[in-house]
Amino acid sequence: MIEVKVPELAESITEGTIVRWLVDVGNQVNQGDDIAEIETDKVNVQISAEQAGVLKKKEKDVDDTVEVGEVIALLDDNAESDVAAAPADPAPPAAKPEKPAAATPVPPAAEPAAHVPGRQQIASPAARRLAREKGVDLNTVHTADPLGRIRANDVARQPEAAPAPAPAAKPLFIDQQDPGKPVERIKMTRRRQTIASRLVAAQHEAAMLTTFNEVDLTAIMAIRKRRKEAFIKEHDVKLGFMSFFTKAVVGALKSFPLLNAEISGTDLIVKKYYDIGIAVATDQGLVVPVVRDADRLNFAEIEQSIKDLAVKARTNKLTFSDLKGGTFTITNGGTFGSLLSTPIINAPQVGILGMHGIKKRPIAVETPEGDKIEIRPMMYIALSYDHRIVDGSEAVRFLVIVKKLLEDPETLLLES
Incomplete structure (x- = not known):
């Protein structure tokens, strides 16, 4: 038997939760095939087979917590798959003239092959596909084939299985504070639990303040x-707002490097590179993949990087390297209609920029003819x-630089 173990995940991550099995017991697994998906604190990870074999046993169930090195399944490298395809139906041999045999005994007519419950049935791929579509158990199908092989026409003669019963409704719990009100108890996913604890820790450990401005x-x-x-x-990618904001943030970080730092004991680690985290909302919660060396990328490269990371985030394809590090974060609540909010620092970083919805508002504009009111997208x-690291005056001036760069974007283009 071959043991399938949870591999090394990433630094500081020692366990995960099985969210789904990708292979059923009895299925053939090739080397490198994904067997199960595990949710960790940061990303979902597919566990693959290091050797080929047939999945004989699942040692763990969905929602079980598993640790690095723990056995989750057993593969048999000497067994045959329960769903292995049978050889293609042989073509009937061409008729040949034969001499009539004298007094040749006539064999008895073949009877439908009997099937033994639990025994592996040999069926053609077409028969297995039709059985799945009709919901037919191959163990109940009779065939006239003397070797017991099941063909598509054997399955076609079977009545369709009765529809599966509707899933039972989720149990409702009684609200302890108001027994007359029904409630539903839902277990938080591992990632949601991690997000919750990290956000609370960030607010408790950092002396967090927020300053605001507005951009035309x-x-x-x-x-x-x-x-x-x-x-x-x-460039085969749209020119969005994020590339402008990323460039503006990098420009402001160069003027105020302490916002690109972190605390380590009694030291400050000031980073001389600009890996900008872009917060992405997914069904499993907020993740922050990182655009590496954003200062060295042009607008198209930033937009493409953000697009690729967002797609990976929403399809659970992010890797640990996509999330590792990051020196500063940008989050855009405006995509969901937010007008104003106070973003929480993504520790151990010391700064995060929050974008919000674009609203047309009347603004006083200075012109050669005097001040006038215009409707501007704000x-x-x-x-x-x-x-603890950044003084209020530095934070205000940082945001002023971001504002100026965004309102004069040609400066950003010239610096790219």
């Missing part, structure tokens, strides 16, 4: 409108920072 996005929206088609044609931005 007229110039950026004009560039996007003017360059939209050409940008997509040349966005509130928020910087949450750790006051």
Whole structure:
């Protein structure tokens, strides 16, 4: 027997939760095939087979917690799959003239082959596919084949299985505070538990404050409108807002490097590189994949990186390397309609920029003819920072630089 064990996951991650099995008992597994999916504190990981064999036993069930090195399944490298395809139906031999035999005994007519419950049945791929579609148990199918092979026409003669009963409704619990009100108890996923504990820890461990400003996005929206088609044609990716904000953040971090640092005991670790985390909402919770060396990327490369990471996040394809590190984070609540919020620091980072919804508002605009009121696309931005490292004046000036760079985006283009 071959033991399938939970592999080394990542530094500081020693366990996970099985969220689903990708192979059923009796299935053939090839070397490298994914067998199960495990949810860790950060990402979902597929456990693959290091050797080929037939899955004989699942040692763990869905929702079980498993540790690195623990056996979750057994493979038999000498067994045959219960769902192995039978050889293709042989073509009937061509008729040949034969001399009539004298007094040749006539064999008795073949009777349907009997099937033994629990015994592996040999069936053609077409027969197995039809059986799945009709919900027919191959053990109940009779065939006239003398070797007991089941063909598609044998399955076709079987009546369709009765529809499966509807799943039972989720049990309702009684609210302890108000016994007359029904409630539903839902277990939090491992990732949601981790997110909850980290957010609480960040608020308890950091001296977190937030400062706000607003940005006039007229110039950026004009560039996007003017360059939209050409940008997509040349780079095969849309010119969004995130590349502008990423570039603006990098520019501001260069002026205020303590916002690109972290605390280590009594020391400050000031990072001389710019790995910008981009918060992405998924069905399993918020994740923050990282755009590496954002200062060295042009607008198209940033947009492509963010697009690729977002797709991986929403399809559970992120790896630990996608999430590792990060020196500063940007989160965009505006995609969900947020007008203003206070983002929480993504520890051990000391700063996070919150973007919000774009709203048209009347703004006083200074012109050569005097001040006048114009309708402009405005966005509130928020910087949450750790006051243990960053002073209030630095945080305010950081946000002012972000504002100026966004309102004069040609500066960003020239610096790229």
